[in-house]
Amino acid sequence: MMHKRYTKEQCTAAEAQRLAQEIAFGPVVFQVSRLMLKFGIFQLLSDKREGYTLQEISGRTGLTRYAAQVLLEASLTIGTILSEEDRYVLAKAGWFLLNDKMARVNMEFNHDVNYQGLFHLEEALLNGRPEGLKVFGEWPTIYEGLSQLPEQVQKSWFGFDHFYSDQSFGKALEIVFSHHPKRLLDIGGNTGRWATQCVQYNKEVEVTIVDLPQQLEMMRKQTAGLPGAERIHGHGANLLDRDVPFPCGFDAVWMSQFLDCFSEEEVTSILTRVAQSIGKDSKVYIMETLWDRQRYETASYCLTQISLYFTAMANGNSKMFHSDDLIRCIENAGLEVEEIQDNIGLGHSILQCRLK
Numbered sequence: 001m002m003h004k005r006y007t008k009e010q011c012t013a014a015e016a017q018r019l020a021q022e023i024a025f026g027p028v029v030f031q032v033s034r035l036m037l038k039f040g041i042f043q044l045l046s047d048k049r050e051g052y053t054l055q056e057i058s059g060r061t062g063l064t065r066y067a068a069q070v071l072l073e074a075s076l077t078i079g080t081i082l083s084e085e086d087r088y089v090l091a092k093a094g095w096f097l098l099n100d101k102m103a104r105v106n107m108e109f110n111h112d113v114n115y116q117g118l119f120h121l122e123e124a125l126l127n128g129r130p131e132g133l134k135v136f137g138e139w140p141t142i143y144e145g146l147s148q149l150p151e152q153v154q155k156s157w158f159g160f161d162h163f164y165s166d167q168s169f170g171k172a173l174e175i176v177f178s179h180h181p182k183r184l185l186d187i188g189g190n191t192g193r194w195a196t197q198c199v200q201y202n203k204e205v206e207v208t209i210v211d212l213p214q215q216l217e218m219m220r221k222q223t224a225g226l227p228g229a230e231r232i233h234g235h236g237a238n239l240l241d242r243d244v245p246f247p248c249g250f251d252a253v254w255m256s257q258f259l260d261c262f263s264e265e266e267v268t269s270i271l272t273r274v275a276q277s278i279g280k281d282s283k284v285y286i287m288e289t290l291w292d293r294q295r296y297e298t299a300s301y302c303l304t305q306i307s308l309y310f311t312a313m314a315n316g317n318s319k320m321f322h323s324d325d326l327i328r329c330i331e332n333a334g335l336e337v338e339e340i341q342d343n344i345g346l347g348h349s350i351l352q353c354r355l356k
Contacts, residue, residue, distance in 0.1 A: 029074075029078055036075055042090060043098060044060055045089055045090035046095065050084075051084060054068060080097060109309075112156035112157075114309050114312065117135050117136075117312050118308070118313075120135075120312060128316050128317055129316040130314055130316040131316070133312075137149075143315075144214070147218055163346075164346055164347075165256055168256075168346070169194065172194075172285075172287060173197060173198070176198075181205060181251035182206065183208070184206070184250060184251065185247060186198075187253060187270070188258035189209030192223040193222075199231045206233065207232050207233065209232065209234050210235045210236075210246060211234070216235075219234065242269050242273075246273050247277065252283045259321070259326065261318055263318055267329045268333050279355075280355055287349070288321055288326065290320075299346075303347075326351070331356075334355065335354065336353060337351050338353060339352045
């Protein structure tokens with residue numbers, strides 16, 4: 001896929017010129033399309049195949065004729081709607097924005113979490129810090145401030161995070177528990193979503209989550225009263241402190257959508273401490289969305305764009321991995337990859353590792 005797509009020109013001159021203008025007007029295109037959703041225009045056109053006139057859309061949405069007109073005319077040239085005589089109808093791209101949950105989750109994430117902060121992307125790239133995060137607060141990374149972000153921002157952040165991970169958990173549980181772990185270490189376990197799945201999937205396993213103390217507090221609130229919650233434990237730690245060892249004595253170590261939150265140097269440090277904490281029979285499972293191992297090119301596109309969220313908003317120095325980069329970190333930490341399973345959920349891969 002990469003050879004076909006990324007080593008040869010895909011556009012004619014006219015298509016390339018059009019793409020250049022779509023890029024130039026990208027912020028406008030995004031906001032127009034978001035408001036076509038928010039104001040219910042896409043839904044209106046989806047509900048009535050023959051479409052509506054400008055006047056009808058204005059009346060049904062409560063928008064002025066002018067407001068409806070500028071949105072509709074922009075959407076017409078964007079390609080999310082079509083014109084049939086004096087009526088507007090829904091195009092395929094508009095249908096996907098309306099009905100594809102992934103598109104909706106991505107749009108909400110980009111609007112609520114990233115949009116304002118991306119104005120500071122240039123500073124972030126030059127300084128190696130998440131300069132866009134200052135639109136919400138003065139934290140070194142988004143993770144320290146996650147529990148203090150505005151409610152809607154938190155909702156979109158967790159909605160994005162959980163949408164992708166949740167689709168993968170079913171197959172991931174089969175893979176991890178095929179080796180019958182009794183004690184599992186969940187590094188970067190966040191709100192305990194994976195740990196909860198584990199204790200409900202297996203009635204004997206004990207799960208310990210290693211994360212920042214404030215994240216563990218959120219985890220305890222999220223898991224309180226759930227079946228198996230008494231078998232979920234917390235171990236507070238600053239994961240970036242090279243002098244902080246990880247707990248020992250676990251059959252399996254799990255990291256999901258976690259290592260992409262750190263630079264390669266930090267990833268190697270984390271994995272080195274993992275290697276120091278496990279035995280020769282322990283398994284290490286790393287679940288990530290590797291942009292070069294996707295089934296569909298659209299997924300690779302999304303993942304490489306998401307990398308800039310990490311640059312501008314999260315920490316200033318991490319990204320969605322190319323598999324070669326992650327495997328190099330694994331090997332430099334004293335581990336080796338036994339097996340890679342791809343196409344899990346919406347595009348995750350699980351790298352099963354062990355001590356060299």
